[in-house]
Amino acid sequence: MKQPRKLAKWFVLLLLLHGIIAAAGFFAPYDPVEQDRERPYLPPMSIHLMDAHGHFHFRPFFYPLKLREGSFDQYEENTTSAIPLLLFSNASSYHLLGFLPARLHLFGANGARIYLLGSDAYGRDQLSRILYGGQVSLLAGLLGAGVTLLLGALIGMAAGYYGGWRDELLMRIAELFLALPWLYLLFALRAFLPLAVSPFDSFLLVVVVIGMVGWARPARLVRGVVLSVKERDFVRAARGFGASDLYLLRRHILPETAGVILTQATILVPQFVLAEMTLSFLGLGVPEPLSSWGNLLASLQQYNVLVSYWWMYLPALAIVPFFLGYLRLASALQQSTVAYKIDEKDLWNPS
């Protein structure tokens, strides 16, 4: 059976990726807010097994960077002091999954600073920031998609099941929302709400705004399913036994919509993560000191950063494997059973 295996493959990949981000505390060597003003904008450091004298070491190590002679922003490796890399080291404390206190990190340098992906203007480790930032961006995407799907499913079910003027009205409103360019709508919504809020409130705001923007398409899809299921004889038969509307919706109609909702989820989550990144990048989303993939890229708006510090672009690449996983999962779902099928048109991501 080819299809389920493909499905499983991508699902497992996504699970792994999400797992790494969820366990950011373990994989990240440092606390993302830990600054080191002495080491701003350091380029990525490499891990060595062979030292400058040609000796091979089993334990990987790295060289700290020092300023090149006569330059004030060019760095080179200081080959005089090799700092060994420790696997599974105990360093700064963190809370795994938000509540389990822990101190174990995948790797560390016993106090020294190794910047695998470089550092930013305040000397903060980019790798750590990317990992922790992923938590914010992914959560925003997942929650946003959750809100949208919940809203869309409820509205779609109500419209499809009850029909009549309610259906007409709801679908007209949905058409209106569909006609709006979602990015603009997002911006407009965000604009008219207070700009200066706490990071947590800002995050919540982003989720709510994202969630409220995209409900129209899922609503239409769910409504379509409900309309077709409603007329099936097994629903009629159940009504013949005296089943209530709620029972019919819950036990017969809802399970039929699960497929469509799942496929929509795989399409919406990456879109919404991207939406959060866009908002944060432009300064309308999650603010500092909370890091998200979006606001990690914000420094790129400065010309000097763009020219000299190319590693500040790396957070942008973080989303690519996730996009890949979700899109492949979506197409695998589409190919598996009719229950998951959505019209190719609806896969389009309008902006």
Add this chain to the structure above:
Amino acid sequence: MQPLLKVENLGKQYPARKSARAIDNFAALDAVSFSIAPQTTLALVGESGSGKSTLALCIACLETPTSGKIFFEGIDVTALDQNRQLLLRPQIQLVFQDPASSLNPRWTALDIVSEPFLVQRRFSKPDRAVRALQLLDRVALPRKLAGRPVGELSGGQKQRLAIARALALEPKLIILDEALSALDCSVQAQIANLLVELQSSLGLTYLFITHDLAMAAHLADHVAVIQRGRIVESGPARKILSSPTHDATRSLLAATPRLFESPREPVSF
């Protein structure tokens, strides 16, 4: 003796858009009247589009007629409010034509047969399973199929399941809406025999809707022919078949395949 079911001047109209301004009414049923005596079978015969299914839905209280009355055991069902109607529903059950759509393909056979109990909130959970299995026995379905999803059963088995489900609430009247039409010939015969046996052992009354006059003859005591929403002829089965009076009846009769006539003989009306 009082008829179990009496339908008087039943009418059902659907609004249909003729153009942007005018809405015409399409009459699916027009002044339909008949009655069924208890423990007998009335066959309602007509071609597709004649309004048979609409009639079935009205009698089962799943659609509201626009005019006329329906009497069940002397009670005017059409005059009852929603709640009282709900109380009456278990007594009239439907078996549909296509078991693929009348049974939820994801559910198991056991779940389907026990669904009426679930909806009506009768019996405890273990009791429901016991009774469901008994129903399966009644319709000669092997118990080992109980745990299988319905999609895996054959057409005949599914229809037996549909009948078992219809029996769950111990109805007095069962409406069979083209219940045999989707089955293979040999399976049809088996199910027909099952129905006859159930009628005599459980004292059921059947409203058997079909387009096949020959089948009607086999199963029914009385026959009513319906055309374009109107009853055009009715009477005892034997009489209708041997000497039809209406054109509709005659064409239905001609449409049924007969193995005994020579193909060269012109069909005589």
Add this chain to the structure above:
Amino acid sequence: MRYLLRRTLHAVFLLLGVSLLTFLFSSLTPGNYFDEMRLNPQISPDTVAALRAQYQLDRPLPIRYLHWLNAVAHGELGFSFAYNTPVAPLLWVRARNTLLLTGTATILAWLMALPLGVWSAARLGRAPDRVLSWATATLLVVPDLVLALGLLILAVRTGWFPTGGLVSVGFEELSPFHKLRDLISHMTLPVLALVLATLPMLVRHIRASVAEVLDAPFLRAARSHGIPDRKLLYHYALRAAANPLISLFGFSVGTLLSGSLLVEVIMSWPGLGPLLLEAILARDLFVVIGGVLLSMLFLVAGNLFADVLLYWADPRIRTAASAK
């Protein structure tokens, strides 16, 4: 004809609905908005008071909406505080720049997508099609934010392209040919970003629609009549597959104003996008409303345009419409 009238009416309703929504959003916190304005030292308290009076914040919502609608109908979109100029002319200039960008990108994308999609559909499943599918899938996985930023970094580090703006300094003194060259060099990167962002999806849709049609019996009959392949593909197959593609094209037209926001901001192209962003950050209310409304107008017009095209191109729609 009736059909077109209905669609136009529908479009107008849509616009009204959208304007209502926009207006409602903007009045979510009008008090707060004007309070913030009062805190802004650049705007005199008299201006604030005058604006409050003009926008009649004391009146009930429906009346305010009607007044506003009336103003908009007269082309009066309000006043921009950040730029100290009426909104409408500001919007037109920026919109023109945006359209230059997106218009070019859309035309290019379609010109490339059509032959690619058709060619791919004709060789469904074989090597060229697979390569193209792989390429589009890869591009799809890279969101436009990542793409645009990446291109920008490329430009900066290679110095091959200017990194922002519409034209260089000293543009006026150049000869017409050099002017054009300058403009094109500034446009290259943003257009590239836009084309790369939209091309994959276009190719996929075209390929899917044409592939579906290629199976049809009437095409096989045509081929057996000896009609050459290229004519088959473009004259027959593409025509038959036109319906969903026309809707798609209408959609492309509709997003001419709104689809390039991110690219414009990143590439510093002086279009509607950066204006809207600045206005949001500066709480320049009327610019935001005006910008949103203008892009909405385009979206609705795009859909209407698609409807008209469909009506004209597909005889089935015409006969169905007149039969009603």
